[in-house]
Amino acid sequence: MSLADTSxxxxxxxxxxxxxxxxxxxxxxxxxxxxxxxxGVDEVGAKARAADLGTRSIKTTxxxxxxxxxxSMVDLTTLEGADTAGKVQALCAKAVRPDxxxxxxxxxxxxxxYNDLVPIAVAALRGTGVKVAxxxxxxxxxxxxxxxxxxxxxxxxxxxxxxxxxVIDRGAFLSGRYLQVFEEITAVAAxxxxxxxKAHLKVILETGELVTYDNVRRASWLAMLAGADFIKxxxxxxxxxxxxxxxxxxxxxxxxxxxxxxxxxGVKPAGGIRTAKDALKYLVTVSEVAGADWLSPDRFRFGxxxxxxxxxxQRKKLSSGxxxxxxxxxxx
Amino acid sequence: MANxxxxxxxxxxxxxxxxxxxSYGLFIDGDWVDGGTDSTRFDTVNPATEEVLSEVTAAGPxxxxxxxxxxxxxxxxxxxxxxxxxxxxxxxxxARIMQERAREFAVLETLDNGKPIKESRDFDVPTxxxxxxxxxxxADKLEYAGLGSTxxxxxxxxxxxxxxxxxxxxxxxxxxxxAAGNTVVLKPAExxxxxxxxxxxxxxxxxxxxxxxxxxxxxxxxxxxxVEHPDVNKIAFTGSTEVGKAIARSVAGSGKGLTLxxxxxxANIVYDDAPIDEAIEGIVNGIFFNQGHVCCAGSRLLVQxxxxxxxxxxxxxxxxxxxxxxxxxxxxDVGAINSAAQLARVTELTAAGEAEGATxxxxxxxxxxxxxxxxxxxxxxxxxxxxxxxxxxFGPVLAVLTFRTPAxxxxxxxxxxxxxxxxxxxxxxxxxxxxxxxxxAGVVWANxxxxxxxxxxxxxxxESGYGRExxxxxxxxxxxxxxxx
Numbered sequence: 001m002s003l004a005d006t007s008x009x010x011x012x013x014x015x016x017x018x019x020x021x022x023x024x025x026x027x028x029x030x031x032x033x034x035x036x037x038x039x040g041v042d043e044v045g046a047k048a049r050a051a052d053l054g055t056r057s058i059k060t061t062x063x064x065x066x067x068x069x070x071x072s073m074v075d076l077t078t079l080e081g082a083d084t085a086g087k088v089q090a091l092c093a094k095a096v097r098p099d100x101x102x103x104x105x106x107x108x109x110x111x112x113x114y115n116d117l118v119p120i121a122v123a124a125l126r127g128t129g130v131k132v133a134x135x136x137x138x139x140x141x142x143x144x145x146x147x148x149x150x151x152x153x154x155x156x157x158x159x160x161x162x163x164x165x166x167v168i169d170r171g172a173f174l175s176g177r178y179l180q181v182f183e184e185i186t187a188v189a190a191x192x193x194x195x196x197x198k199a200h201l202k203v204i205l206e207t208g209e210l211v212t213y214d215n216v217r218r219a220s221w222l223a224m225l226a227g228a229d230f231i232k233x234x235x236x237x238x239x240x241x242x243x244x245x246x247x248x249x250x251x252x253x254x255x256x257x258x259x260x261x262x263x264x265x266g267v268k269p270a271g272g273i274r275t276a277k278d279a280l281k282y283l284v285t286v287s288e289v290a291g292a293d294w295l296s297p298d299r300f301r302f303g304x305x306x307x308x309x310x311x312x313x314q315r316k317k318l319s320s321g322x323x324x325x326x327x328x329x330x331x332x
Numbered sequence: 333m334a335n336x337x338x339x340x341x342x343x344x345x346x347x348x349x350x351x352x353x354x355s356y357g358l359f360i361d362g363d364w365v366d367g368g369t370d371s372t373r374f375d376t377v378n379p380a381t382e383e384v385l386s387e388v389t390a391a392g393p394x395x396x397x398x399x400x401x402x403x404x405x406x407x408x409x410x411x412x413x414x415x416x417x418x419x420x421x422x423x424x425x426x427a428r429i430m431q432e433r434a435r436e437f438a439v440l441e442t443l444d445n446g447k448p449i450k451e452s453r454d455f456d457v458p459t460x461x462x463x464x465x466x467x468x469x470x471a472d473k474l475e476y477a478g479l480g481s482t483x484x485x486x487x488x489x490x491x492x493x494x495x496x497x498x499x500x501x502x503x504x505x506x507x508x509x510x511a512a513g514n515t516v517v518l519k520p521a522e523x524x525x526x527x528x529x530x531x532x533x534x535x536x537x538x539x540x541x542x543x544x545x546x547x548x549x550x551x552x553x554x555x556x557x558x559v560e561h562p563d564v565n566k567i568a569f570t571g572s573t574e575v576g577k578a579i580a581r582s583v584a585g586s587g588k589g590l591t592l593x594x595x596x597x598x599a600n601i602v603y604d605d606a607p608i609d610e611a612i613e614g615i616v617n618g619i620f621f622n623q624g625h626v627c628c629a630g631s632r633l634l635v636q637x638x639x640x641x642x643x644x645x646x647x648x649x650x651x652x653x654x655x656x657x658x659x660x661x662x663x664x665d666v667g668a669i670n671s672a673a674q675l676a677r678v679t680e681l682t683a684a685g686e687a688e689g690a691t692x693x694x695x696x697x698x699x700x701x702x703x704x705x706x707x708x709x710x711x712x713x714x715x716x717x718x719x720x721x722x723x724x725x726f727g728p729v730l731a732v733l734t735f736r737t738p739a740x741x742x743x744x745x746x747x748x749x750x751x752x753x754x755x756x757x758x759x760x761x762x763x764x765x766x767x768x769x770x771x772x773a774g775v776v777w778a779n780x781x782x783x784x785x786x787x788x789x790x791x792x793x794x795e796s797g798y799g800r801e802x803x804x805x806x807x808x809x810x811x812x813x814x815x816x817x
Binding site: 039041049058065252283295 | 605
């Protein structure tokens with residue numbers, strides 16, 4: 001099922017949510033009853049499972065395949081105050097052709113920028129197949145009123161962003177105002193589809209601020225109920241970003257959501273994934289927890305910047321037989 | 333990029349690190365000796381491929397006599413004259429050499445036993461070394477063991493170990509025995525002698541005084557000779573309840589100390605408020621770790637009836653991701669059944685389960701042509717009265733039963749002649765503690781399973797045996813209070 005299909009059904013998010021939660025009226029209490037009724041996550045057990053998946057030995061042909069897949073899943077990201085047109089253009093060039101010497105190297109999945117740089121990225125990536133993702137809704141803190149957040153989103157969508165990465169209001173979530181979080185997501189999802197646009201929506205949970213795995217599970221379900229196309233771990237702007245156990249819990253959520261509704265929702269771990277070895281552990285986890293249907297850039301992305309170079313170095317090593325160094329991959 | 337399955341290419345561990353001799357004698361009095369005229373020879377086989385790995389000796393009465401004399405002489409003249417600190421030094425040395433040769437031990441264990449290299453490498457060998465490190469530290473602190481200020485060793489101990497964790501069971505036996513000042517004659521299991529024989533090399537490398545450790549390979553008959561010999565002061569046995577009972581009868585009235593670590597039919601209790609995904613992992617680990625060849629395996633799943641269908645469905649999906657095959661491949665999760673005889677037992681009991689009316693489900697995995705293999709299997713619609721709910725299968729076969737209330741869970745869990753271990757899965761701490769208080773099992777795991785540590789005493793209630801291994805309690809069977817006689 002491609003993303004275009006899900007956007008149709010995502011418009012019915014409130015009624016789907018009522019069906020899935022088994023309630024006639026969505027409010028904080030009914031959402032709380034549902035979310036807090038989900039099975040708990042045992043932290044020690046979840047970490048142990050993630051560690052165990054990390055012991056898989058991925059070699060030779062499967063390693064080559066996985067490296068290429070991982071490259072195609074990278075959302076190459078620059079989200080700095082100092083970003084300029086030049087910086088974004090360099091990143092876009094890298095995303096399209098990561099390895100100047102090897103045209104067989106896949107392009108990255110997307111470039112992710114702040115919304116005022118979306119027009120630069122759109123122009124640079126036109127016709128290449130690489131998507132433009134924009135962060136939005138007062139990224140990274142999410143601390144602004146809804147009107148501001150929606151204006152932020154509309155702006156990026158109008159400029160041509162293919163994908164919107166929004167943040168949830170963690171203050172609202174942690175104080176139990178689940179309906180507010182839900183309604184903000186549905187409003188942003190609507191903005192992604194306004195005026196014929198078909199931007200798809202990633203919902204950033206900011207798992208580092210949610211802290212407990214139970215919260216991660218609940219926030220995942222809340223985002224899916226509200227119409228997320230992807231659930232994403234982090235902004236990359238707080239100390240604790242993506243971890244394998246957190247991603248494991250989110251993969252369990254999308255797996256169970258599909259079991260219940262038939263819809264496939266994607267997952268994006270972001271921040272802190274620096275090595276190819278780590279990326280492969282994530283792919284093993286996707287494969288063994290959610291399943292092969294998620295092994296595609298339509299369903300899984302890595303939010304990263306330095307990861308791409310490590311993937312390239314590993315790729316070169318596999319094909320040439322020896323390691324190169326950081327001088328042989330570009331800094332963008 | 334089109335969706336594809338993530339295939340894991342072969343990731344074999346190399347065999348070249350081990351050097352298996354075409355044949356082995358016995359390790360007695362610090363050296364390799366051929367078996368006497370009443371000894372015989374037999375093959376040890378790789379259960380994954382049925383290839384013969386080596387030919388070993390089945391010690392006869394003269395050999396056993398010789399080994400015990402060597403142990404007695406070493407005890408009287410050398411080992412009992414050493415200080416605890418000096419005994420500890422030998423144990424530290426052995427522990428370090430085991431770690432240095434860890435890869436060799438892991439590969440050899442996998443070849444001889446059939447368990448996945450991932451398990452030998454990450455669990456068996458490190459835990460075995462850890463036991464030696466732990467008990468090395470006890471050697472000079474025996475006055476704190478709880479038997480007064482001058483406890484003394486029993487003397488010569490005879491130890492018989494099983495085939496499921498060959499090196500680890502050896503460590504559980506030899507480490508505390510030596511730390512307490514005893515000397516040892518150990519008989520490894522018939523189908524898995526090789527890591528014990530490599531351990532003998534380590535004893536030589538550590539320059540352990542001759543006769544302190546003696547390894548006599550052989551079968552049940554060799555074991556019987558060891559048990560019945562009058563100059564053995566204590567017997568330690570891990571194995572089946574049936575043989576354990578025979579040993580207890582044999583030893584009765586002889587004055588020999590005895591500890592037994594026998595079978596189990598552990599209940600893994602999953603309450604409706606369990607952390608479901610982690611509980612599934614615990615169930616899978618509980619019964620499929622080491623192909624279910626575990627005395628404390630969670631071989632009965634007791635699941636609250638209201639969530640039973642969901643749990644079984646999730647279990648079946650999860651079992652679908654287990655990889656069964658070449659134990660030397662680093663990605664293998666489920667290895668070979670240890671022997672043709674064990675495979676026959678597992679097959680027979682599983683057939684009995686079907687005949688009794690339980691519903692069988694087996695993982696759809698291709699079994700290799702050669703070797704002894706059994707696909708992970710679950711039985712649902714099992715009742716307490718079924719053989720598969722009562723008898724230890726000792727293979728990758730799970731019996732699923734349901735309960736309605738916590739009291740019923742406890743009653744069903746305890747309703748077995750065994751009492752080795754149990755698991756409890758619930759997010760509610762008070763329920764976990766309430767249940768643990770009432771379970772008659774020597775080891776209870778809460779929201780986890782198969783966790784072992786050299787500091788933690790392990791052993792059973794009822795027909796699972798008596799005595800403990802690990803921790804201070806593991807030292808006690810090897811010591812007596814008061815002055816030596």
